[in-house]
Amino acid sequence: MKNAFKFLLLSALTIPAVSFSHDVLAQQAAKPEQLIKWRQSAYQLLAWNNGRIKSNLDAQYNKDEVAKAANSIAAIANSGLGSLFAAGTETGKGWHDTAAKPALFSAGSKAGEYSAAFTKEANELAHLAATADQAAVKDQFGKLGKTCKACHDDYKAKD
Amino acid sequence: MDDGIRTPQALRVWDLPTRLFHWLLVAAVTTAIASGLAGGNWMAVHGKAGLAIAGLVAFRLVWGFVGNRYARFTNFAPTPRVLKTYLRGEWQGHGHNPLGALSVLVLLILLSTQVGTGLFGNDEIAFTGPLAGLVSESLSLRLTGLHHQLAIALYLLLGLHVVAILFHTVVKKDNLVKPMLTGYKETIQETPHPTPAKVGWASLVFALATALGTLYVASGAPLQAETPSATPSRSGTDSSQPSW
Numbered sequence: 001m002k003n004a005f006k007f008l009l010l011s012a013l014t015i016p017a018v019s020f021s022h023d024v025l026a027q028q029a030a031k032p033e034q035l036i037k038w039r040q041s042a043y044q045l046l047a048w049n050n051g052r053i054k055s056n057l058d059a060q061y062n063k064d065e066v067a068k069a070a071n072s073i074a075a076i077a078n079s080g081l082g083s084l085f086a087a088g089t090e091t092g093k094g095w096h097d098t099a100a101k102p103a104l105f106s107a108g109s110k111a112g113e114y115s116a117a118f119t120k121e122a123n124e125l126a127h128l129a130a131t132a133d134q135a136a137v138k139d140q141f142g143k144l145g146k147t148c149k150a151c152h153d154d155y156k157a158k159d
Numbered sequence: 160m161d162d163g164i165r166t167p168q169a170l171r172v173w174d175l176p177t178r179l180f181h182w183l184l185v186a187a188v189t190t191a192i193a194s195g196l197a198g199g200n201w202m203a204v205h206g207k208a209g210l211a212i213a214g215l216v217a218f219r220l221v222w223g224f225v226g227n228r229y230a231r232f233t234n235f236a237p238t239p240r241v242l243k244t245y246l247r248g249e250w251q252g253h254g255h256n257p258l259g260a261l262s263v264l265v266l267l268i269l270l271s272t273q274v275g276t277g278l279f280g281n282d283e284i285a286f287t288g289p290l291a292g293l294v295s296e297s298l299s300l301r302l303t304g305l306h307h308q309l310a311i312a313l314y315l316l317l318g319l320h321v322v323a324i325l326f327h328t329v330v331k332k333d334n335l336v337k338p339m340l341t342g343y344k345e346t347i348q349e350t351p352h353p354t355p356a357k358v359g360w361a362s363l364v365f366a367l368a369t370a371l372g373t374l375y376v377a378s379g380a381p382l383q384a385e386t387p388s389a390t391p392s393r394s395g396t397d398s399s400q401p402s403w
Contacts, residue, residue: 053285141285145199149199152283158308
């Protein structure tokens with residue numbers, strides 16, 4: 001009887017405590033440093049894949065290689081990069097100091113438009129990389145680059 | 160000489176190489192600005208325009224030492240004393256006036272720096288300067304940042320250049336564009352007659368050779384010739400990469 005009571009009491013105390021701490025962990029947002037690291041990593045992946053396409057266009061064109069790279073770019077573009085630019089990450093250090101200008105965080109819908117343009121051209125590039133010839137891919141690669149530039153010009157700090 | 164031996168005549172101030180340099184530079188800089196602003200696949204054109212500017216500026220720098228008297232830096236050095244004389248309206252001379260000379264020198268320095276930073280830069284999208292491989296990634300990016308900032312200074316100076324020419328043509332009734340096209344400037348000359356601009360052929364060959372040499376080095380061609388296998392193909396067929 002005494003043991004049963006002890007068990008009940010212990011359960012009554014620990015279950016809410018455990019579930020509470022579980023909730024806390026689940027709700028805990030990623031730290032700004034982590035978000036900045038993720039987004040810097042995402043752009044490094046974009047740089048890798050963009051570079052692959054560029055070198056394929058400049059030298060020997062390998063359709064499979066370009067398709068892999070274009071799919072990777074499209075996947076990152078569709079991943080919801082905007083969530084990595086959450087409030088609180090205006091300044092700070094990930095792998096290095098963030099290169100995003102404070103203006104990006106107050107840009108409102110304009111940042112979203114840039115992002116949508118990038119995603120649209122990235123999807124089209126992935127589509128063409130699988131189906132079209134080198135000339136069409138080159139043309140689309142240029143269009144994609146312009147969407148990179150538009151955002152860099154406005155919101156990426158120059159060293 | 161106040162007895163009035165003043166005759167209007169055409170003095171040859173700008174020789175053909177100087178004029179060709181000027182208008183080719185106008186074309187190359189215009190192309191570089193437009194293609195740089197456009198981005199995307201236009202960046203390939205931007206790189207070529209930059210190389211053209213490298214060759215042209217190299218030519219002009221050499222021409223400033225071995226060219227004709229009106230092209231030589233020593234003959235239009237805008238020293239403070241000369242500038243003061245000019246601003247008081249007492250300057251008498253032919254070729255670049257002292258303020259124009261100052262503008263010429265700053266433009267040449269700015270264009271050289273702009274080309275230099277571009278050659279080592281990369282835009283973090285799809286353009287890499289032909290000499291970027293010689294420096295670290297972080298230095299390359301710093302130079303690119305400088306390239307962007309200097310572009311604004313260049314716009315301002317080019318704007319001033321055009322406005323000044325308009326001012327001379329419209330307000331001071333002194334057409335500066337025509338001599339840069341024809342080579343001849345109509346002047347009221349006092350004797351003794353100023354020496355007209357003449358081209359020295361050896362100097363011309365030397366300046367052209369320097370320009371071509373600059374073009375060759377700036378294009379990164381020597382780097383590629385040196386290390387033919389140092390740039391591994393990323394096409395996926397390279398045997399130095401795992402197949403996955």
